[in-house]
Amino acid sequence: xxxxxxxxxxxxxxxxxxxxxxxxxxxxxxxxxxxxxxxxxxxxxxxxxxxxxxxxxxxxxxxxxxxxxxxxxxxxxxxxxxxxxxxxxxxxxxxxxxxxxxxxxxxxxxxxxxxxxxxxxxxxxxxxxxxxxxxxxxxxxxxxxxxxxxxxxxxxxxxxxxxxxxxxxxxxxxxxxxxxxxxxxxxxxxxxxxxxxxxxxxxxxxxxxxxxxxxxxxxxxxxxxxxxxxxxxxxxxxxxxxxxxxxxxxxxxxxxxxxxxxxxxxxxxxxxxxxxxxxxxxxxxxxxxxxxxxxxxxxxxxxxxxxxxxxxxxxxxxxxxxxxxxxxxxxxxxxxxxxxxxxxxxxxxxxxxxxxxxxxxxxxxxxxxxxxxxxxxxxxxxxxxxxxxxx
Ligand code: NDP
Ligand code: MG
Numbered sequence: 001x002x003x004x005x006x007x008x009x010x011x012x013x014x015x016x017x018x019x020x021x022x023x024x025x026x027x028x029x030x031x032x033x034x035x036x037x038x039x040x041x042x043x044x045x046x047x048x049x050x051x052x053x054x055x056x057x058x059x060x061x062x063x064x065x066x067x068x069x070x071x072x073x074x075x076x077x078x079x080x081x082x083x084x085x086x087x088x089x090x091x092x093x094x095x096x097x098x099x100x101x102x103x104x105x106x107x108x109x110x111x112x113x114x115x116x117x118x119x120x121x122x123x124x125x126x127x128x129x130x131x132x133x134x135x136x137x138x139x140x141x142x143x144x145x146x147x148x149x150x151x152x153x154x155x156x157x158x159x160x161x162x163x164x165x166x167x168x169x170x171x172x173x174x175x176x177x178x179x180x181x182x183x184x185x186x187x188x189x190x191x192x193x194x195x196x197x198x199x200x201x202x203x204x205x206x207x208x209x210x211x212x213x214x215x216x217x218x219x220x221x222x223x224x225x226x227x228x229x230x231x232x233x234x235x236x237x238x239x240x241x242x243x244x245x246x247x248x249x250x251x252x253x254x255x256x257x258x259x260x261x262x263x264x265x266x267x268x269x270x271x272x273x274x275x276x277x278x279x280x281x282x283x284x285x286x287x288x289x290x291x292x293x294x295x296x297x298x299x300x301x302x303x304x305x306x307x308x309x310x311x312x313x314x315x316x317x318x319x320x321x322x323x324x325x326x327x328x329x330x331x332x333x334x335x336x337x338x339x340x341x342x343x344x345x346x347x348x349x350x351x352x353x354x355x356x357x358x359x360x361x362x363x364x365x366x367x368x369x370x371x372x373x374x375x376x377x378x379x380x381x382x383x384x385x386x387x388x389x390x391x
Pocket of ligand 1: 007008009010011012013014032033034035036037055094095096097098100101118119120121144145146197198199200201202203261
């Protein structure tokens with residue numbers, strides 16, 4: 001029986017992971033969450049976890065009370081998250097949302113474990129550092145993002161030297177067919193209403209703005225070591241084909257599956273074998289057709305920004321992600337309009353491009369976190385300097 005920990009257990013990926021872990025019969029060691037301590041405590045009881053950690057110290061008393069008599073230890077705060085990452089585990093799910101997931105995932109690699117990585121922000125902010133740490137510690141990182149799991153599966157047994165290109169698909173989100181004028185005025189409720197995937201609030205809005213796909217292009221480059229000019233994005237409204245790999249003989253290997261994250265999570269959970277996953281089976285005859293189209297970078301500038309970030313290298317990814325997180329917070333709070341998110345990210349990148357370290361590859365986690373901090377402040381300044389704040 002393996003010992004498993006789940007970081008971000010109370011989120012969309014965390015809940016799906018625990019659903020599969022309950023079926024796999026693995027033993028749950030540590031579970032972490034944020035403010036939803038009622039769910040965290042319920043999960044800890046149901047799975048007999050040894051430890052439950054909330055990221056927020058002010059939530060400790062509630063968590064401890066909710067765990068009374070359960071046999072699960074309670075802990076809180078960023079240091080407790082790092083300590084949880086040091087506890088021996090055979091498989092750890094990294095599913096905290098945002099750059100907050102970087103440090104715990106990085107720490108978990110030190111024990112040479114298998115890290116199932118849903119937290120794409122880790123690779124965007126500190127890809128080279130994270131991949132080098134995994135190699136140094138003999139740890140394995142498995143992709144959980146559906147597109148990256150798809151690429152990983154299509155590459156099994158293939159020689160990377162024969163790969164010509166990688167294509168990741170995007171549903172296009174709820175605003176795929178909206179005019180630029182209508183997109184500019186979109187509300188958080190409209191942005192969160194993803195047509196195909198049930199996901200957390202933040203990634204759902206990132207899907208609507210295509211920032212999610214922008215992060216994923218960078219994630220592809222960092223995880224698979226593929227040059228940015230070989231990575232393509234195709235809008236595919238049905239979300240059935242998740243990614244394709246093109247080889248030097250002109251062949252394309254595509255991965256198809258239902259829009260259900262339990263497929264990608266299950267692949268990582270059972271890896272290197274395949275195991276049963278209770279997702280819907282595709283009925284291709286009923287589906288009839290699969291449509292693909294080029295993305296529109298005029299209405300969705302995030303993809304262009306991702307290419308600029310990859311060309312800049314250094315710590316541009318950390319700035320990009322941090323500025324995006326700040327802009328997203330302000331959009332959710334209705335302090336800036338939808339289309340301002342990309343403007344804020346672009347302006348923050350421009351302003352910070354002269355900052356010390358922007359163009360150098362990060363040499364430590366601390367330097368990444370310092371750049372992340374600087375970029376958050378930079379993005380907040382950009383927002384504060386905007387002529388009109390509107391909701
Ligand atoms: P959710 O918002 O649903 O869940 C996020 C999790 O992180 C929750 O457990 C939340 O706790 C916790 N959390 C939030 N803020 C912090 C913090 N500052 N410190 C520690 N923990 C925190 O996100 P998703 O499950 O949708 O996404 C998780 C990750 O997986 C993201 O990186 C996302 O990009 C990636 N991903 C998600 C997919 C999906 O289908 N959802 C698909 C592919 C990738 P609480 O809720 O208790 O406050
Ligand atoms: Mg994805």
